[in-house]
Amino acid sequence: MAYKLIPELYQKLDPSLFANMISYREATIQAAPAKEVTADYPINQLAKAMHPDVITLVVADIIDHPGAASKTYVFNAEDGGPLPYFRAGQYISLKMQIGDSFLSRPYSLNSSPKEALAGKYEITIRTNPTGFAADYLLANVKVGDKFRSSSPQGFFYYEDLRDPYNIIGLAGGSGITPFLSMARAIAEGTEDFNLTIIFGSRTEEQILFKDEFDELAKCDKIKVIHVLSDEEKEGYEHGFISADLVKKYMDGDCSIFACGPEAFYKFLEKELPKLGLERKNVRYEAKPITKKVEEDQDFPDASKGQTYKVTVKQGPNEYVIDAVCNEPLLVAMERAGIKAPSRCRSGECGWCRSKVTGGFFFVPEVSDFRRWADKKHRYIHPCCTFPCSDMVIEVPFEYL
């Protein structure tokens, strides 16, 4: 089809713009100075300072909480400078070597965001005799030890675009740490919301940070209610954190944030629906991966009790490792000394995202946060994925 010339275009526009575009462009380039190219941009530097690939932390102090069988570790940045800022409630993924294993553990920061800028992070570790890392760290870590860590991660924080002004924090045992950070953030003026913490401990003696919370509760935005399950004492609530107990402290429009061990979540999942809150008003910190995957009704019978061979490819390297069906693939890789990426260890963050090229696997529904296309193309988050046959997987590198 032929196009008709539109005369007004030629009258009013300059066709030489097109005819001369190459010479015009070249002339503009040649007229510029041949100076050295630089590529330092404040925005990129600021983003990098907030989210470095890896941070090196040095243990500056250790505070013992004998009653709660816990210790608080105070870290400084290795270079003595500021540490990445964060939202109160976020965690760091601490990397460690125990024997031949390279592993990570996520710990909520209990220090405040302002303290990070002064070069200080704090975490608290509670004894866990059935676990692998906690008791090792409690027994062995000393002042001066160095750790590699991720920058602060996670979505368990107050968000004023979403949350009402009143937050009820439900904490079980060492699940108190993100709320300590939030309370400190409120007290120092970094965060602005009303925080009512309902904190479950076994006995008065086992309450973590009792004195500090007494002090923080002098701030009129912070309230702390202690609930003791194993003893009855005046001035304390008694029993478990039930819907009735929570209701007693709910005041107007509020959201519930919960953090604690697996059993704590299981209890709350039965209780909290009784409050009739909308889904957006009930938030759980990353739930741990089940230790009893074989009890999951969807777990294949044929895989129960089995150990499999898993071929792990990481860039040019290839490893063949043993993996038991009731342990996540990430744990099998860590045991084998493979430096696989990991952060949240609850299926949520997806940092360990890996490709399955052979074999079968199982992901508990509650821990499955994979993207739609990742499911379609057989990508997994190894931290929450259990082998159900021999497998071949490709894992990303980890920045270390």
Place this chain on the structure above:
Amino acid sequence: MIQKYDIVVVGAGNAGMVAALECAKAGKKTLLIEQHNLPGGCATSFVRGRFEFEPALHELVDVGNTNTWGEIGDLMRSYHVDVDWRQVPECFRAVGTFSDGSPLDATMPVGTDDFIDAMEEAVPGCRESVTKCFDLMAEVANGTRMLGKLKPQELMQQFPNFAAVAAAPTEDVWNALGVPQNAQDLMGAYWGYLGVSLDKLAFSHYSNMLYHLIKKRSYIPAHTSHEISCAMIERFREMGGEVWFNCRAEEFLFNGDRLCGVKTTAGVIPCDYVLANINPDIIYGKMMPKELVPEREKKLSAARDRKYSARCFTVYFGLNKSAEELGIKEYCIDVNNTSDSRTEYAKVFEPFEDKTKSVVFLCGNLASSEASPKGTAVGFFTTMHGPEEWSNVTPEEYMKLKNRYAKYYIEKTKELCGIDIGPYIEEVCVATPWTFARYIGTPEGAVYGYETRDWDAMSARMAMVDTDYPIKGLCPIGAAGPRGDGYSSAYVTGRMIAKLALKRLAEEGGAQ
């Protein structure tokens, strides 16, 4: 010791993925490395609670469908990349004020005739000039396809108006055709997608986008950009390509003046050729020996003078009510305030101070029924920012600033579009230039490469591809490339430059 590859593609962004596909298709031993743990760059997704969020894509305008595939549909099909495309029901809804001060709120349909009818309804009397403009847009679209295929003389003969308008600024062409200002306001509402105002934007560039949008409609993947990226990576792997994630290129290694490898966080990778999905300024400024940066490339960089196109400020929201319940009726609402793209583009670079910048509000559910779970809605709004307001901010101020802006736009959406999302937010996430800098590493977190100015417009860049890539064994690809910014452009640039590299590799041979 890492084995040698024919080609290493650095960066699995849109251009990188297509370049990798092209190299693998040509039978080259190809490695794609990506600094993040998943592919796509901007073309990705993220999960919060029960929502999966699209971070970047608004729509693709040249996909087409089984009747007529467009350039991008053809490109995907040429690599057998399979995506579940969903059609966006309308072109856009434009909200704001006409240049003459009267209120503007018009929903523009797809299809040329319907679009022109809607133009006439919104701006009575514009039919004749707008129809003329559409004829011209058809000619430009066809002429663009023949660029480089026909001799200049033949091109001028077959497409007599093409040369007159190809390099002219969009608003000059509309003025020449006598398109009334209010009609220009409405047709120009989409300018933000090309990241520069209509007095600077070449008509051929805007015309091609608008023409395809109206004529061929636009599409999104059913399940976010990550669906496209995953499908591309899958095909690349099937063709024998390898992908390493969490692997960052740090330095390009040379033997004399010829590239011979790339140093990465996972070790040194020897190779014959690198296609780097990285802005050239970063390559020349940080990743290769200064003395090997060619004089002309230094001049080109100086001429571009760090004028990167827009940085995005984006708020993603997952809502606990359906789009229908919330009264959201259009997929895409362009809120342009004054309708004068010059004023609005200038505002991009001004500090916020509660000035309303142009903003685009999107709701994925209107195009894909699977965008979010039943009874919910998912979407985002995007506005463009300059570098200054994000360059001198402390971390404490940063946290407050992003929420202050977000709240402002949530209020504006309510006021101007009648859509109140505030009470229904179940998940929310704010991305700033810092966020884009973190994940895609572009200069100042810009998403659009260099501003396409008059001397550095798409057609001139395309015509000079052979001159613009002087380094032996290394070609940058991506949004800073000849086709300019946007998904489609990056895809096409990735393929174009991969072809150039393959040709040179065949002619010149590889590293010694």
